[in-house]
């Protein structure tokens with residue numbers, strides 16, 4: 001078994017000085033959910049640089065630059081354990097060499113500071129996924145706290161991201177924005193850390209219609225461990241989380257389900273804390289859903305998606 005997780009906020013959290021142990025090498029050992037030492041190998045991890053919606057202009061640019069430099073420093077200090085990967089092929093070979101594949105992502109379109117030419121900055125930094133919004137409004141679109149759709153800039157940036165090989169992530173985006181993006185996008189897009197709204201009625205979760213569209217388009221959906229997105233009950237157990245997977249499977253999601261832990265972006269249930277419990281989770285999935293499906297959810301579907309996205313090259317946009 002390998003693991004490939006689509007979303008965590010560990011880098012941002014460490015960068016902001018939370019959960020640190022002494023010393024310089026914070027990604028290796030820390031008190032956060034995820035550390036390289038606890039992850040071990042055979043693990044692909046998307047590390048998000050988080051830009052709050054209210055960061056704009058120069059402040060957004062500086063936040064990205066300094067957090068990116070921090071990320072690079074942490075990776076360079078730990079080359080024996082981890083490597084930043086540029087392609088699906090690199091991702092696969094690093095994971096299969098029992099090392100950690102670090103995939104850089106950005107959560108928050110405010111990273112562009114309203115300037116389309118900054119897409120190239122993300123391409124140069126090998127950012128593989130951009131979450132369009134957080135919960136509020138930015139220069140591209142609005143999150144789940146409002147129901148406004150995409151801005152003209154948000155529409156214009158879609159083909160540029162696709163051409164740059166940057167996957168668009170609709171987790172946090174509101175429904176209006178989701179369906180507008182669906183009209184414009186030429187390539188598949190993903191929801192990196194969202195669950196099923198029919199199982200737990202939270203605006204951060206996907207409606208059945210949205211999920212079915214993601215299936216049709218060959219997208220990807222990462223299951224989120226945030227208790228509020230799993231159940232209205234406190235401390236949801238494995239069965240509560242498995243209910244989301246079961247529901248998505250009934251909607252035809254066998255080939256698009258993945259992990260979107262949200263480690264260090266939220267509290268998680270005790271049985272998933274700290275991050276190395278993801279290995280136990282994979283065993284529980286295997287017992288419940290069988291080996292083949294567990295492998296798909298834990299890493300195979302996500303890796304296949306990265307390959308598929310690259311193979312589509314510069315798909316022409318529909319508008």
Ligand SMILES: [Zn+2]
Nearest residue numbers: 107172193265
């Ligand atoms: Zn998030």
